[in-house]
Amino acid sequence: MPCNKKVPTSGNVSSAMGDSRSAMFITRFGQFDPNLYMLREIYHFSAMAMEVIALENDHASLAGICEIIDLEGVNSDKMRRFDRVLFRKWWNWLYNCSPLKVKEMYIINMPKDIQGTVMFLYNVLSMQVNYPIRVLKNSEELIEHIGKDSLPEEYGGTNGHLGECVAYMEDLLNSYRGYFEQDCNYGTIEELRPGEIATYEAEFGASGSFRRLNWD
Incomplete structure (x- = not known):
């Protein structure tokens, strides 16, 4: 994400959970204006936020995170801008490369006009995850699972309040501005990697049968 662009903290929130539970990471896709932010920038921010939390929050690094995806406000127009290839790359990063281990995932407030698209997208993902993915109607059902x-x-x-979490994340990310500005100086040269390079089609089973996700 360009460093001179305001980070869309209103859509992503991080706050700690009590006792030995996982830390909590809330993503509110309906809060983003698709005319201001591309999906790639949202995923980029998500990766940045997780990296910073991993550096700052030892509890999250040890206990992992509980991912809450709030789809309230996401309509069919926003879904038409959805890049499935980019999503698969992000999903692969979340499962294999994220500095924070996802322990459980909840999807809430899914509008009726996008239910078919979202459920199809998740059902055809072949990558087997080792944590539960639960689809809930609203926050009342979420309380029954999390407390x-x-x-x-x-x-x-x-x-606490979401506003407090947003302000905390905004200040925290701004304090790491220099850290992320240096990030572009590092990377890999895939052409030098030994062995056969696996394609995304092979990793996600696009050319074969799909494995089943663990749904409740």
């Missing part, structure tokens, strides 16, 4: 003491007040919990 009020771990959720922010906007989701019916008692663990």
